[in-house]
Amino acid sequence: MSIQLNTLSQSSLQDYNDCPRRFELRYLQQLAYPAIETEPALENEKHLKEGEYFHRLAQQHFIGIPAEQVSKLANTDNLQRWWDNFTNATDLSSLTSSPKGKDLPGLKTEITLSAPLGKFRLVAKYDLIAFGGEKIYIYDWKTYRKRPKNEWLAVRWQTRVYRALLVQAGAHLNGGKSIQPEQIEMIYWFPDFPNDPARFDYKADQFKRDWDALTKLADEITTASSFPKTDEVSKCSYCPYRSYCNRGIRAGDALDAELETEAEELFDINFEQIGEIEF
Numbered sequence: 001m002s003i004q005l006n007t008l009s010q011s012s013l014q015d016y017n018d019c020p021r022r023f024e025l026r027y028l029q030q031l032a033y034p035a036i037e038t039e040p041a042l043e044n045e046k047h048l049k050e051g052e053y054f055h056r057l058a059q060q061h062f063i064g065i066p067a068e069q070v071s072k073l074a075n076t077d078n079l080q081r082w083w084d085n086f087t088n089a090t091d092l093s094s095l096t097s098s099p100k101g102k103d104l105p106g107l108k109t110e111i112t113l114s115a116p117l118g119k120f121r122l123v124a125k126y127d128l129i130a131f132g133g134e135k136i137y138i139y140d141w142k143t144y145r146k147r148p149k150n151e152w153l154a155v156r157w158q159t160r161v162y163r164a165l166l167v168q169a170g171a172h173l174n175g176g177k178s179i180q181p182e183q184i185e186m187i188y189w190f191p192d193f194p195n196d197p198a199r200f201d202y203k204a205d206q207f208k209r210d211w212d213a214l215t216k217l218a219d220e221i222t223t224a225s226s227f228p229k230t231d232e233v234s235k236c237s238y239c240p241y242r243s244y245c246n247r248g249i250r251a252g253d254a255l256d257a258e259l260e261t262e263a264e265e266l267f268d269i270n271f272e273q274i275g276e277i278e279f
């Protein structure tokens with residue numbers, strides 16, 4: 001097939017995995033969302049915006065703005081609760097209790113990495129990468145209203161892509177030294193469930209499995225001649241493209257939807273900032 005797409009991300013791969021037709025509509029045809037994704041729509045939209053804003057607050061803190069100052073920007077009930085949980089979380093204390101106003105060593109926030117993958121570039125934007133001695137921690141903030149199961153997170157493309165891409169393309173963040181899979185731990189931290197983060201370590205055989213699978217998927221997408229609709233009709237209930245597929249007009253439940261569909265952040269990525277190694 002002739003394909004205009006140059007990049008793949010965890011979101012586009014997850015869409016391809018969940019429904020090739022959705023991947024086609026969203027990334028190849030680049031159709032704007034034609035339907036309200038979930039109900040209640042307004043409340044869901046507000047929650048999404050607050051989630052984005054929370055990411056900005058965390059970033060401001062990690063570039064050295066004191067927590068008390070950032071706290072003043074947490075101006076909704078949700079943001080205030082999330083921010084309080086964030087600054088009080090024992091799991092994050094080594095990250096959040098640094099000297100006021102001082103740039104934090106070993107912490108890279110809102111970093112974008114990319115590496116060639118078949119005919120594409122695989123791109124990922126990280127909320128925070130923390131270098132602590134030999135260990136390297138990938139943090140991802142998830143403002144979900146429902147704590148997903150670890151088993152569900154473990155097989156998500158985000159968990160696989162973020163760890164694999166850090167091994168493949170993160171050496172320049174590590175003083176030029178290559179990163180071994182065993183050094184990496186990925187942590188999903190949930191502002192509404194501050195004492196229950198999900199942690200995933202990594203091993204060489206997992207990295208090999210992930211990179212092989214990514215390469216295979218990239219080849220499959222390049223040569224695909226059709227993008228069929230998913231057989232799992234339940235995936236359609238929160239999908240914005242329902243009206244294109246005759247898969248119902250009623251929107252699905254927002255709590256389930258936020259686990260299954262996340263905003264594509266690729267368009268926020270500044271390609272000047274992308275660090276890449278050739279291989």
Ligand code: SF4
Pocket residue numbers: 019021022025229230235236239240241242243244245247
């Ligand atoms: S409505 Fe269903 S079949 Fe159509 S793109 Fe969405 S998930 Fe795929």
